[in-house]
Amino acid sequence: VPKAAPHLYVVQRLNWRRHAHGLVRLPGRTRLQSFPDPGAAQADCRRREQEARARVNPFTCGGPALHHQTRFDEGRLCDWLLDAGVEPPDPAPGTGRAWAAWWDQAHAKWSDLQRDKVWEALDRVRFFEVVQRPARPLGYVVVWINWAYNDEYFVAEHEGGAVNVAFRNRKKAQSYADEATFIARQAYSNNGVEDDFDMTARLHCQGDPLTPPARGDFEKLRPLADVPFYEVVEVELEE
Amino acid sequence: MARKSVSARKSSPRTVYVVSRLGWRVSIYGDRGYFSRHEDDRGVPVAAFASRDSANALCRVLEEEARREVTPFQFEDALECMTSLDQETLCARLADLGLPPPSARQFPLDGEGKYVNWDAWWDHVAGGATDEQRAGVWALLDRIAFYEVVEAELEPRL
Numbered sequence: 544v545p546k547a548a549p550h551l552y553v554v555q556r557l558n559w560r561r562h563a564h565g566l567v568r569l570p571g572r573t574r575l576q577s578f579p580d581p582g583a584a585q586a587d588c589r590r591r592e593q594e595a596r597a598r599v600n601p602f603t604c605g606g607p608a609l610h611h612q613t614r615f616d617e618g619r620l621c622d623w624l625l626d627a628g629v630e631p632p633d634p635a636p637g638t639g640r641a642w643a644a645w646w647d648q649a650h651a652k653w654s655d656l657q658r659d660k661v662w663e664a665l666d667r668v669r670f671f672e673v674v675q676r677p678a679r680p681l682g683y684v685v686v687w688i689n690w691a692y693n694d695e696y697f698v699a700e701h702e703g704g705a706v707n708v709a710f711r712n713r714k715k716a717q718s719y720a721d722e723a724t725f726i727a728r729q730a731y732s733n734n735g736v737e738d739d740f741d742m743t744a745r746l747h748c749q750g751d752p753l754t755p756p757a758r759g760d761f762e763k764l765r766p767l768a769d770v771p772f773y774e775v776v777e778v779e780l781e782e
Numbered sequence: 783m784a785r786k787s788v789s790a791r792k793s794s795p796r797t798v799y800v801v802s803r804l805g806w807r808v809s810i811y812g813d814r815g816y817f818s819r820h821e822d823d824r825g826v827p828v829a830a831f832a833s834r835d836s837a838n839a840l841c842r843v844l845e846e847e848a849r850r851e852v853t854p855f856q857f858e859d860a861l862e863c864m865t866s867l868d869q870e871t872l873c874a875r876l877a878d879l880g881l882p883p884p885s886a887r888q889f890p891l892d893g894e895g896k897y898v899n900w901d902a903w904w905d906h907v908a909g910g911a912t913d914e915q916r917a918g919v920w921a922l923l924d925r926i927a928f929y930e931v932v933e934a935e936l937e938p939r940l
Contacts, residue, residue, distance in 0.1 A: 560806075563810055566815075567815035567816075567817070568852050570848030570852055571928075606814055606901070607813070607905065608906075608908065608909070610909040616910075682798070682936075689824070700807075700823040700824070701805055702805045703803070703824060703826035704824055704825075705932075706800045706827055706932045709800065709830055709934045709935070709936045710936070719938070778800070778828060778829050778830050779829045779830070780829075781829070781831045781836060782798075782831075
């Protein structure tokens with residue numbers, strides 16, 4: 544009897560993206576940590592979810608309508624809240640209930656149990672999950688980053704890049720990416736471009752979207768020598 | 783003989799098929815976040831396969847998962863970037879799905895009331911839409927994709 548492939552339990556962050564007024568969801572996940580034991584993975588996931596819930600107003604997630612946050616219609620959500628001992632917001636004439644403002648004003652007054660009950664109803668706002676996956680070998684894909692010129696400076700594409708080549712070994716992939724970046728920098732330098740590169744959005748996408756950026760957390764334009772043109776992305780490789 | 787062919791396979795360049803999640807740039811309209819794609823952006827590789835069929839199979843699974851999880855009409859702003867259907871045909875297809883189609887007067891995108899504010903309409907109907915209707919809406923948005931399969935050379939000579 545062939546031996547079954549070992550499985551891992553992977554904690555993943557769902558692909559929320561921050562904007563000036565809240566978060567919106569894109570397809571995809573970011574793998575954060577793998578565990579051999581499902582209980583440890585679930586515990587880690589719960590801890591991360593609780594930390595996120597302490598920082599996020601759920602009614603700013605997705606969009607202004609309730610279907611972004613819950614499968615309940617407004618009446619059933621209000622009933623659920625009342626059952627939990629939480630007074631829902633009053634509807635304002637013409638504009639309805641201001642859920643996001645209500646959350647800001649009210650949530651600190653609730654007990655932990657009441658807050659958990661509210662989040663339970665908001666079933667479309669989840670930030671982390673655990674998935675069971677077979678342990679597979681990893682590959683390392685080198686991507687070429689698109690730097691788009693906006694008539695003033697170059698802006699890096701927000702995440703990833705165009706697939707270039709792949710390796711089984713991270714060191715080889717990084718060596719290839721470094722050499723290709725060196726050649727790309729020479730080409731820009733030969734055209735007189737030295738310090739006009741903006742990576743702000745790309746760096747934000749690589750960070751934790753659930754933590755608001757600090758005020759003024761936008762960097763100055765970077766010099767050519769400080770920006771990558773090729774990067775390595777780890778993937779599962781099935782041969 | 784078999785041993786030799788394995789050795790030859792390892793030393794020659796091979797193609798792998800990489801499933802990539804396409805990249806979107808977030809922007810703001812009013813107090814809402816929207817996504818659009820820059821024409822030269824690609825995305826984030828998520829898995830690589832020796833077989834194109836395996837890559838295509840994962841791509842289909844991820845595309846279906848994405849359409850269950852994310853909201854239509856938050857991607858791209860112009861109707862022609864979302865669907866090959868014109869507004870009139872799209873409305874007729876929505877009615878076929880059992881969804882009340884919007885009018886530009888009820889959900890105006892602009893002051894002239896010529897174009898529909900599609901995400902406002904979706905917010906209006908989404909709460910009562912079934913999973914089948916939601917999938918039907920996504921099927922009409924045939925110009926929006928979230929994943930692609932691209933070829934890459936495995937272990938190129940440095």
